[in-house]
Amino acid sequence: MSGRIRSEAFKQKVMSAHDAAGLVQNGWNIGFSGFTGAGYPKAFPEALAAVIDAKHAHGEELRVGVWTGASTAPELDGALARTGGISYRAPYQSDPEMRSAINAGTSYYQDIHLSHMGPQVSQGFLGKLNLAVIEATAITEDGDIIPSSSVGMNRTYIDEADAVIIEVNSWQSEDLFGMHDIYYPIGALPPNRVPIPITGAGDRIGEKVLKVDADKVVAIIETNAPDRNTPFKPLDDDSRAIAGYFLDFLGHEVKMGRMPENLLPLQSGVGNIANAVLAGLLEGPFENLTSYTEVIQDGMVDLLDSGKLTVASATAFSLSPAAAEKMNDNAAKYRDKIILRPQDVSNHPEPIRRMGVIACNGMIEADIYGNVNSTHVMGSRMQNGIGGSGDFTRNGWVSCFVTPSTAKGGAISCIVPMVNHVDHTEHDVQMLITEQGLADLRGLAPRQRAVKIIENCAHPDYKEPLLEYVKLAETKANGHHTPHDLATALGWHVRFLETGTMAQ
Amino acid sequence: MSGRIRSEAFKQKVMSAHDAAGLVQNGWNIGFSGFTGAGYPKAFPEALAAVIDAKHAHGEELRVGVWTGASTAPELDGALARTGGISYRAPYQSDPEMRSAINAGTSYYQDIHLSHMGPQVSQGFLGKLNLAVIEATAITEDGDIIPSSSVGMNRTYIDEADAVIIEVNSWQSEDLFGMHDIYYPIGALPPNRVPIPITGAGDRIGEKVLKVDADKVVAIIETNAPDRNTPFKPLDDDSRAIAGYFLDFLGHEVKMGRMPENLLPLQSGVGNIANAVLAGLLEGPFENLTSYTEVIQDGMVDLLDSGKLTVASATAFSLSPAAAEKMNDNAAKYRDKIILRPQDVSNHPEPIRRMGVIACNGMIEADIYGNVNSTHVMGSRMQNGIGGSGDFTRNGWVSCFVTPSTAKGGAISCIVPMVNHVDHTEHDVQMLITEQGLADLRGLAPRQRAVKIIENCAHPDYKEPLLEYVKLAETKANGHHTPHDLATALGWHVRFLETGTMAQ
Numbered sequence A, B: 001m002s003g004r005i006r007s008e009a010f011k012q013k014v015m016s017a018h019d020a021a022g023l024v025q026n027g028w029n030i031g032f033s034g035f036t037g038a039g040y041p042k043a044f045p046e047a048l049a050a051v052i053d054a055k056h057a058h059g060e061e062l063r064v065g066v067w068t069g070a071s072t073a074p075e076l077d078g079a080l081a082r083t084g085g086i087s088y089r090a091p092y093q094s095d096p097e098m099r100s101a102i103n104a105g106t107s108y109y110q111d112i113h114l115s116h117m118g119p120q121v122s123q124g125f126l127g128k129l130n131l132a133v134i135e136a137t138a139i140t141e142d143g144d145i146i147p148s149s150s151v152g153m154n155r156t157y158i159d160e161a162d163a164v165i166i167e168v169n170s171w172q173s174e175d176l177f178g179m180h181d182i183y184y185p186i187g188a189l190p191p192n193r194v195p196i197p198i199t200g201a202g203d204r205i206g207e208k209v210l211k212v213d214a215d216k217v218v219a220i221i222e223t224n225a226p227d228r229n230t231p232f233k234p235l236d237d238d239s240r241a242i243a244g245y246f247l248d249f250l251g252h253e254v255k256m257g258r259m260p261e262n263l264l265p266l267q268s269g270v271g272n273i274a275n276a277v278l279a280g281l282l283e284g285p286f287e288n289l290t291s292y293t294e295v296i297q298d299g300m301v302d303l304l305d306s307g308k309l310t311v312a313s314a315t316a317f318s319l320s321p322a323a324a325e326k327m328n329d330n331a332a333k334y335r336d337k338i339i340l341r342p343q344d345v346s347n348h349p350e351p352i353r354r355m356g357v358i359a360c361n362g363m364i365e366a367d368i369y370g371n372v373n374s375t376h377v378m379g380s381r382m383q384n385g386i387g388g389s390g391d392f393t394r395n396g397w398v399s400c401f402v403t404p405s406t407a408k409g410g411a412i413s414c415i416v417p418m419v420n421h422v423d424h425t426e427h428d429v430q431m432l433i434t435e436q437g438l439a440d441l442r443g444l445a446p447r448q449r450a451v452k453i454i455e456n457c458a459h460p461d462y463k464e465p466l467l468e469y470v471k472l473a474e475t476k477a478n479g480h481h482t483p484h485d486l487a488t489a490l491g492w493h494v495r496f497l498e499t500g501t502m503a504q
Helices: A017-021 A044-057 A074-082 A096-103 A117-123 A154-160 A237-255 A272-283 A298-306 A321-334 A349-355 A389-393 A446-457 A460-476 A491-499 B017-021 B044-057 B074-082 B096-103 B117-123 B154-160 B237-255 B272-283 B298-306 B321-334 B349-355 B389-393 B446-457 B460-476 B491-499
Strands: A029-032 A064-067 A086-090 A131-139 A145-147 A163-169 A217-223 A266-268 A289-292 A309-314 A338-340 A358-362 A365-367 A398-402 A431-434 A437-440 B029-032 B064-067 B086-090 B131-139 B145-147 B163-169 B217-223 B266-268 B289-292 B309-314 B338-340 B358-362 B365-367 B398-402 B431-434 B437-440
Touching: A017 A044, A017 A217, A029 A154, A044 A074, A064 A074, A074 A086, A074 A096, A086 A096, A117 A154, A131 A154, A131 A217, A145 A154, A237 A272, A237 A398, A237 A431, A237 A437, A266 A272, A272 A298, A272 A358, A289 A298, A289 A349, A298 A309, A298 A321, A349 A389, A349 B349, A358 A389, A389 A398, A431 A446, A437 A446, A446 A460, B017 B044, B017 B217, B029 B154, B044 B074, B064 B074, B074 B086, B074 B096, B086 B096, B117 B154, B131 B154, B131 B217, B145 B154, B237 B272, B237 B398, B237 B431, B237 B437, B266 B272, B272 B298, B272 B358, B289 B298, B289 B349, B298 B309, B298 B321, B349 B389, B358 B389, B389 B398, B431 B446, B437 B446, B446 B460
Parallel strands: A029 A064, A029 A131, A064 A086, A131 A163, A163 A217, A266 A289, A266 A358, A289 A309, A309 A338, A358 A398, A398 A431, B029 B064, B029 B131, B064 B086, B131 B163, B163 B217, B266 B289, B266 B358, B289 B309, B309 B338, B358 B398, B398 B431
Antiparallel strands: A131 A145, A431 A437, B131 B145, B431 B437
């Protein structure tokens, strides 16, 4: 044994992943730890996939509901989705195999705001949670669980599940202890809820460990395996350009007196553009920054190292292999500056609205009136999910969405007459940025937004067709608040599906 | 003078509405009190309309931005819209003349969440607020303003405006004093915001009066005129049926242990169905109810009278003439049970989420996947606006939308393949109710929702065409998460525009 299981009672429960997986029954709902490829169980899901395959080979039914924090990894979503054994999946995924199962119609998927998952599980209408499978760095002598590289839904799943399995992963640094902040009152249901006492991103309000009823723990599995750490991609020109517009905007807001000189707590999505923004901040003029976000990426760690960022609050890491190694080697150093909270705290409307978080998230497409599609490709096909973008967008001081102006080598315009699915409504989208420029939509009526979005954000190849649509819509529309020609509003998407390009 | 202006300094500032209106300059933004036809200024707007007409008759330009709490009345929106003198309107309206100006394209309108208006005005990007025009019941000896039948945006407009005009309306009962709860810290901007100390609908946390810098007060106008009180319509069968499903659902939730026996704080929109729900509660089994909502309607007062409702928190009244008279005669009795708050408190995500408000709002249409359109008719035409429905829906314990299943004598199905505008996304809509039945969408993936919505909510005449669309979409869709045939998804609306009916 690794020496990380310090409770005598829990030592008795160590078993193989295969044996643990054998406990699962058809129709169960399982709550897994894991958020953006960090802190998910490494052994149990693949063992369960093998059990499912074996059952299916014998013509027996074994399908389960899979609930997580957010996205996981090939060893979890990939392995289980491949078996066809996932009946229902929530609240977020980004795995190719899982996505295929959803779009093939073999798995049901519910795309839920990450801050809503906790209350919805506790309300109970998602069904009984039969099992929680949670990764830990260690189990204390008192039988408390020290989480690993994400907190996500762990508290809720442990509290709500009938049975709990803990994977103790020796790859995760024990020095993560003290970085987590498990706020238990967040689980209170109305009418017994109280204010969340966070007024700054760095406020610690909870416990360092997850509590578990030892009687519910049915298995402990030992592992030694890294998180799904994705190599850092070199920044491309589009990402740099988008980051540049965003940082200029922040400077402008400071100048206008709408933000303090050290800005407001930053939230940023995951990916290239977010990394470019963080890289830009590293070179930029802002000092004493704070972050209240979901995920800590490489660039956030660099900002902490530079001293420009004083504290980062999130629910998970999402690091490159190199940055993950650095974090593992230096967790003791970082744990004063990094706070990992449950996702129903990291993404909660209350602290986000109170602190005035600056929200910046990626999108698939926006329309000329400022509605944003974050999830669907051509109307029907699920890409990943809304994740936390709604939690931050709706409550932030600034809400910004970013994308290159085209996709698929120019065959798709990311600015369209009407989005094929709405995840963020015109009421909530304040800023759109592409490599072409920034459209500040604040204070504008729909027709004013259309002018600005086309002018500032659309790719030159699509500007003229968009202006032609505006002209057509004005002649066809039954009202001039949000002029649309409903017969052709989705015509660009239809054309893409038929011809492979939105271009005429 | 009416004796309601008790400050000597303010007595000096009394003038005619006509003289006060003459102060307004072209390009000004004016913040008016008023919310759902309650507490709006009665004399100034019509005087301003006359000034605008006179200017326009002489070829002079006089156009203003009109900001309010929410909807007002013919004397404000109607009078000003008729002149063509409103350049920009926010955050909500429901006036026929105003609607015409918006849909004619002569007035820009921004449809803003009611809880967002305060912070957006304070951020300053809506432009300078030149003037606030606020209705009061009285001005105290110390120069404080006692609000009338709504609080709405009053605090923000008084604080942010360069100049303030107060209309003291003797029609409003002086016994409203003590009913208002003006929470000043809500105006703090980040990073200086603190938790809102509300844990129950009845918590009083603020001042009884509005504070004003006397130097900014440029005019006091005396009026004696009623609010726009709309006669109570007798309940129709559809409204009763919808209310019945909703109340059955609440009973079910109590039985399932998901709500306490006295429910959770109720929010309800305005109109027939809301009134039917309130009437149903009057006859129903629930006791010791509370309400945390925007608007107090007749039915809410009846519930208070019956003792079934212990407290009602809102930002405004919206009463029938009879109920308004009763309130005016008995305000002293009601002021322990009714709290009128600023709309950035009544509609704030923080207390709504914390207390677990039960949200129930009207809609124009929903689609088979649970997206809701609250604002637009056939894609382009603005009806009223989103109002507070987003504030409550996104943060409530339960979020429910209601409508009869058809409109225009059956020519319009209110359940459609794809809504023509999205105000509430699939992520936020938990329940749809029509006179046909209730679809509980919680925990369901899109394809599961489609089955339930069509089965439970669609009108029998439109069930078969909806099922045919589902079948078609399955064959055409590029993915089976949210199957759509984008070429015909909006075809029902197109057909209505071309033929006057959605029926084939």
